[in-house]
Amino acid sequence: MQVAAPKRYDGRIIIHFDYDCFYAAVFEREDPKLKSLPFAVQQKQIIVTCNYEARRRGLYKLQLVREARKKCPDVIIVLGEDLTRFRNASKDNYNFLRGYTWSNKVERLGFDEVFMDVTDIIDYNAALLNYNNLASSFFHLDRNDPTVGFSFDASHVFGHIFPVAFQASEVAAVPTDEPAWNDDRDLLLRLRLGSHLAQHLRHQLDEQKGYTSTVGISTNKIISKLVGNVNKPTGQTTLVPPYNPQCGKSESNVTKFLDNHDIGKIPGIGFKTAQTIRNHVLGRPAAFSAGLVYGPTEENVKVRDVRKFNGMGPQLLGRLLAGPGVPKDLGEKVWGLINGVDDAEVAKAKEVPQQISIEDSYLRLDEIEHITKELKMLSTSLIKRLRLDLTSALDPDDVEITSEEEDGAQVQVDSATTPRRWIAHPKVLRLSTRPRPPLKPDGTRSRTFKRISRSTNMPFFVFSFAHSVDLLANRLVEETLVPLFRKLHPEKSDWNLSLVNLCATNMSLTASDSKDGAGRDISRMFRRQDDVLREWKVEDVDIAPSDDSNDQRTPDDGDDRIEDEISHQDPLEHLPLGSQDLRTFTQESLRGKDEWDSDEEMQDAGEACSICGAAMPPYAMLAHERFHDLSD
DNA sequence: GAGGTATAG
DNA sequence: TTTTCTATACCTC
Structure with a gap:
């Protein structure tokens, strides 16, 4: 028995930023020579992050310092246990991005991630577009000063899109003579605007603050965050429509995207919740990878397996996950998450x-x-x-x-x-x-x-x-x-x-x-x-x-x-x-x-x-x- | 107020 | 989950 997917609301445009190897970038900004060298930041006995030159040579996050040195003897390692500089740089970048918002909906997640709800900016610009000449558009960044902004091509998404196969046909799929009330066309247009704004912000952040970033563009926090991971580092990815199944024809791209994720990879589904769900889907206690450092010993339970499991829905999840201290509506929430539905607002600064x-x-x-x-x-x-x-x-x-x-x-x-x-x-x-x-x-x-x-x-x-x-x-x-x-x-x-x-x-x-x-x-x-x-x-x-x-x-x-x-x-x-x-x-x-x-x-x-x-x-x-x- | 659960980086 | 350092949200008594 199949439970209906929760209803989508895709009226927002949300950009998720993730600064590339942030701790390393903070040091590289202080000493640009490091950029071309294998360089890593150490806390206790582990490499907490390293730049891409180091990764090219086989180093990776959370690696033991000993191993790293063995693998790459000329790696430069600095101690990063004092968080002050990271905190300051993080705040500075955050304030910089915040300066672009109109709604002040800018939320920091840890030191190196930022969500921005740019819906108002997008809607304003969408209303001003000349649909007969999208290729020569101007993006307004200031409602009060029409000269502030940048030129862009609104007939294309900037950067990468998901799914990739859609790339070639993107323009054809949305001919300019298509009626404006088509939901997908409207959403695609707003996502395009979002992608160009994201590019502009990334460029400014790089030029003015010296930080490259990886971003995801979509309509809520969870899918914006996840879709950014598709092109790392220094890339940006937009999840393109259709977001809803096309009356029996095509699958939702949201589902197509999320279904291949491990259930525990979904933001908001942590270890406990993921294990409980795995146990139920597998019909037995799920093994867990204790080390986390070695091996992909995770049980293989994908979002798809959960979503399609017999009787799966908010009620079942609610029963499964209920317990002392757990939020009452967790079942609803998780059901939403695995369907790519997330109403959580980007918190105001x-x-x-x-x-x-x-x-x-x-x-x-x-x-x-x-x-x-x-x-x-x-x-x-x-x-x-x-x-x-x-x-x-x-x-x-x-x-x-x-x-x-x-x-x-x-x-x-x-x-x-x-x-x-x-x-x-x-x-x-x-x-x-x-x-x-x-x-x-x-x-x-x-x-x-x-x-x-x-x-x-x-x-x-x-x-x-x-x-x-x-x-x-x-x-x-x-x-x-x-x-x-x-x-x-x-x-x-x-x-x-x-x-x-x-x-x-x-x-x-x-x-x-x-x-x-x-x-x-x-x-x-x-x-x-x-x-x-x-x-x-x-x-x-x-x-x-x-x-x-x-x-x-x-x-x-x-x-x-x-x-x-x-x-x-x-x-x-x-x-x-x-x-x-x-x-x-x-x-x-x-x-x-x-x-x-x-x-x-x-x-x-x-x-x-x-x-x-x-x-x-x-x-x-x-x-x-x-x-x-x-x-x- | 005190404590608990769960999550994220 | 355990090694850690913050921070958050929500629940209960």
């Missing part, structure tokens, strides 16, 4: 990540001194990351300049010299550990990777620019993390940890600064309203009780309301290098004695809240700070 976490693993971690030391290290990294990722230049215009800088290093230099302010604060700090399970009677250790955690309000002194990261980290460990650790591990000293994780989460936007260009105007409007409300809110706060003995305060959306009053703030401490003594304002003025009073560095007239950057006379700070406190 987010101003700020949802969480920032740092972790490290240990062979042995069982002494409190050692723990404290590691907490200190992790705290230092975390605070640096918070400053890097959650602050922006104070002047909104600087934000634009900064984001268009050439590379990550440049951005960091700017960070050190440009006044900065927080654009969001994590409200919660979470400490997680992974205790090593005790030995079982038989001497073996049960394999458990479970984590336990405790969380608390993020103390807001970590947002001060006045003190070195080191100092802040010390204080965070002593005042917050050690108590949290004791809560997590009440036992005296019996623990033995294999992992420690620090996570800053529950981000609270500071408003107004969304790097999201579309959001800025909106937030300005809100701010005007907030101005009207501000007096009320501050008075509310002013008469509320407060607890000055409690250090663990939480910054909150309250920040939003004092946005306009920013005057100036001091430069961000140079993050990668640690501390500098920079003068700024902190909350000391309201809190009386604490260990920082000796610092003597924030006594200037006119205070600025260290949380939101708002400047105000000292007498207003008390109420203001309580405001942060209370709005939790």
Whole structure:
């Protein structure tokens, strides 16, 4: 009994980018000589990626360094364990691509992949085409300036297409006199536009940023991503219509494409889901390739086998995959995926990540001194990351300049010299550990990777620019993390940890600064309203009780309301290098004695809240700070 | 809030 | 799945 395929919606055009051997490319950009040499990036004992010259000589991803050297003795290997440069380059490329979107639907997946929903740009251009002369078309990149764009030939798809056999007949299959209401013709036309836009973006990315990329063009995330793989590297592939079966005549190209993929290769179908499905289709437990490094020992279950399996459909899949913790609609979702249907939106660019976490693993971690030391290290990294990722230049215009800088290093230099302010604060700090399970009677250790955690309000002194990261980290460990650790591990000293994780989460936007260009105007409007409300809110706060003995305060959306009053703030401490003594304002003025009073560095007239950057006379700070406190 | 499951790079 | 380091979404109590 056959279940009907889910209904397709192919109204979008989505481009998936994958930068070619990204880690290697980052280094090659710093030192172009590497490009012509066999070159690889190492993490731990493995080659995480290598350039194509190295691949030509037999090297490959995830190869052991020893093997690589044996195979290719003159390979140049650099250590790539510090992710900072990759993160910066990734952000820079992302912002670059984002600059082309109208909808701001640009989603980063890891460091080296980006989805763009360019539907609006495509539809706009489709409407302006001259169907009598598609070959001499102009692609508009700016709705407000008709001169911005490029010439292109809209009578052909640019680059590769799938299926390949379709190539020769592509033009013939869509004669220009065919009626415009033909769905496939319309889709093909929009995909063509997408392919030319993709080519333009790839070219710009290469020319201006120095990164080549491989892209896929289609109508949803999953097939755009998968179809890009067809021509690697530095290629682009468009999945051409028909996307629906032609009334008994031809098969859907989507199905033709997906059917030959291993079930586990479909994005969204991970190991667990794939194994469960394999088990059912094979009628027995499916073997799995433990190593993954060697051999194609996978069970051979293709999408086609699953799709055509007797009774297969959303209900069966739902029953198969049900279990604690699994999304309720997983059956529906997977059924969609194997039919190439994926309604997932390309997420709008987010101003700020949802969480920032740092972790490290240990062979042995069982002494409190050692723990404290590691907490200190992790705290230092975390605070640096918070400053890097959650602050922006104070002047909104600087934000634009900064984001268009050439590379990550440049951005960091700017960070050190440009006044900065927080654009969001994590409200919660979470400490997680992974205790090593005790030995079982038989001497073996049960394999458990479970984590336990405790969380608390993020103390807001970590947002001060006045003190070195080191100092802040010390204080965070002593005042917050050690108590949290004791809560997590009440036992005296019996623990033995294999992992420690620090996570800053529950981000609270500071408003107004969304790097999201579309959001800025909106937030300005809100701010005007907030101005009207501000007096009320501050008075509310002013008469509320407060607890000055409690250090663990939480910054909150309250920040939003004092946005306009920013005057100036001091430069961000140079993050990668640690501390500098920079003068700024902190909350000391309201809190009386604490260990920082000796610092003597924030006594200037006119205070600025260290949380939101708002400047105000000292007498207003008390109420203001309580405001942060209370709005939790 | 705390913990779990699953996924991806 | 296990070696790791992040990040995300969704589920449950």
